[in-house]
Amino acid sequence: MLVVALLVSIIALLIGSLTFFHRASTPPITSATPGATASIAPAAILEKSIAVLPFENLSNEKENAYFADGVQDEILTGLARVADLKVISRTSTMQYKVGAERNVRDIAKALGVAHVLEGSVQRAGSRVRVNAQLIDARTDNHLWAERYDRDVADVFAIESEVAGKIVAQLQAKISPSEKAEIEKAPTNDVAAFNLYAHAKTLNENALLRETVKDYFEAVRLLDEAVERDPSFFLAYYQLARAHDAIYQTGNDHTPARLALADAAIQSLRRLRPDAGETHLALARHLYWGYLDYEHARQELSVAQQALPNNSEAFLFAAYIDRRQGRWEDSTRNFEHASELDPRNAAILRQLSLSYENLRRYADTIAVLDRALTVAPNDISLRTQRARIALRSHADAKPLHTTIQTIVTENPNAAPVVAGEWLLLALYERDAAAAQRALAAMPPDGCYDASIPFPNTWCEGMIARLSGDQKAARDAFTKARTELEKMVRDQPDYAEALCALGVVDAALGNKEDAIREGRRAVELMPVSKNAIEGSLLIKYLAAIYAWTGEKDRALEQLDKAVHLPCYLSYGELRLHPIWDPLRGDSRFEKIVASLAPK
CATH class of the missing domain: 3.40.50.10610 (ABC-type transport auxiliary lipoprotein component)
Known part of the structure; x- marks a missing residue:
């Protein structure tokens, strides 16, 4: 989930801003893919x-x-x-x-x-x-x-x-x-207003502090505010926001919590059905609570008219546009949200991730540099900025230097960079470094975006890199057991089916692997979800490659490189997962299509 990714990135931002005081030195990168602009011009300053x-x-x-x-x-x-x-x-x-x-x-x-x-x-x-x-x-x-x-x-x-x-x-x-x-x-009760003002600050700062505590404390304060003034419209708005956030972030992902958000939404609709805040709260609720993109989009359209300077109305539109593959609209909405909230590094990071998916690397760099002026010590931003050279030019040196600098500055930061560190080590074919990264890996740290690879999958990849086939098979078998249970409990969980298919391919279970990979793509096509859909196609290509189906692998890979996604020149050049295709002229042609021009 991209919204979950947003939450994780902001929490990582806090860790970085509290811990580090020196920005890693990375060489400037100016090359871009065709069609990308060299920089993003600042908006003209309006008189009003x-x-x-x-x-x-x-x-x-x-x-x-x-x-x-x-x-x-x-x-x-x-x-x-x-x-x-x-x-x-x-x-x-x-x-x-x-x-x-x-x-x-x-x-x-x-x-x-x-x-x-x-x-x-x-x-x-x-x-x-x-x-x-x-x-x-x-x-x-x-x-x-x-x-x-x-x-x-x-x-x-x-x-x-x-x-x-x-x-x-x-x-x-x-x-x-x-x-x-x-x-x-807003209210005639000054005491209720005090409670509301405190709760709103907690809501807005929750991601940068103790998330659960702040959201639940906001709910407590807002419940008291609406008890004092049952017609306090804006307090219900913040109450709906807090309940939806608690539900969406998984702190209380229960029907009861969703019902509390529903109740707050109903209060908004009862008090002021036509207000912009009512439409924005309902849009957020439909998206976070029900993944109802179309109805959320309709509500956002009304909210944007009533609240023309509310960055969140455009931010949520950007999320939905991106998930539905409307990349130009998504980028435009992210940029507009950033104009209204220019010191919000989280918005800038989301915009940079969109440009990275579009392989507009010069624009990615420009946005990340803006974000780093806001949060110069943020670990996620520093590593993302450094990895652009890896993705665009297959140049691992900037990311290698940045990760080394971060871990040297503070060894406690190792879990934050472990995912990037391990992937880098695989690219560099450095099994010892990969093992060190795995040792620092937090639970679920081996996920690729939303694909739930267990840490045992990464363990198997490292063993395979080391040439220890028995250890690799043992690790892959453990990974399969974990994923099989996940799929058994949630048979339509496309991302888990995809991961299971990749593991089965590594174990030589050809028929199962292909069936699982294809089923994952059927469950979540690009037309339904542009982010995960393209990722599933990439991994279906990997499944075919690992099971000896080169023609099918190249067919799927050709689809993936023509879609906006994280698949990059650097990955195709360096990642061991594509080794079965190396030497095939058709594969080399696909790689060359993403090469820097």
Whole structure:
């Protein structure tokens, strides 16, 4: 699952950002496949563009920090509803907490906006003071500033007034419906708003912290918020988001959890059936909870119209487009999501993975370099950047150097890079290095994307590389036992059938291997799933190759190289899995078709 892959990559990002302080040196790579562009030009800065930076919390009680964040977020959310404005997403702006290093001009340049809104919030008892100032970041001119001293119950009116003043200052067109949304108070209960603001922060940070704890804590806070105010629409929106995330990430993948998300969705539809958030929450729910792509797409189309600056509405569209093989649409949606949320490294990584599937390596590099400016110490980004030379030019040196540097910097990082490390060792025919990588491999670390190869499969590949046929057979037999149980429990699990077919091919079980590989492709064709579908075709080619069916292997391989997928020039040149085809002129022609031009 690509969404699961997104979760794993962000968790890996956290590990990297906390542990390492030196970016590995990798040689620049500028070559690309035909049709790829050399770089991605930055979007022009629009006059009516703005970033709402985190407001400083001046309250004595530090627990009011969530209240200050909530004030900033509500102003941002109000502005984001205006289609005539470009408003940067909260994920990117929250990286610029108040501090001496906060340079407005530099921040605006990094976020691609012309204007910045700064402010502060001070709450004392039943009173609240909000200061806000609008700055033209190109000239450092202060265009507007105002201070509000009011009862804390009036804070929502302050938020609406500030948003309205900004719209007027930027001379943005605003429709009656957009104006009505800005003026609508999220709740009349300040305590419920505090709970909501805290929970929203937990939801958005959950992937970068203790995922389970944060999501469940968000649910607890939101349940309390809607108990205080049963008509608190945005609290139900965050509640649906938390329940769906808990379900989708596998922390509680039960019908009961899905029913809780269903209940929150029904509350949204009851309170405000036409709101953009209702359509976005339903789209997320249909995708994560039911894999219902078409209905999710319909809901996203409505959400994008109502929430033109919401990066998530375009991000989920990109996921669905990619899974359905609409690569150009997917890329466009990823790029648009990144424009709205330019400091979100996870979006950039997903965009880079799309370019990598399309073999647009120069674009992959350009996006990864952007991501590395956001998260320069991220392990996943560093290794992915280095492996482009391997995929595009069959040059293993940059990845070899990068992995060696990462493991030297911190040996505890070995499990994070073990998958790339082992694959590299196989490419380099270095059995000793492969054994070291396997020793560091976490459970399920031998998976190839969604193909669930057990670690014993990797053990067998290493033994085979070492020339120990008995050890290889023993390991493959263990792998077969694991996969056979998986398929017995889930007979229509295409990826497991594929892995079982590959293992059977390695064991010489020709008829079983071919039957399993073909069944996997039938269960999940490219027309149904462009990501896993192309991967299954690649492995069907490998099954045919390992069972002596060269003609069939080359037929499937020719299909695979004409599809967007991870199959690359470097893999065909170096991976031992293709050794049975080496020396055949037809195979060499296929390899040459992916060679750098």
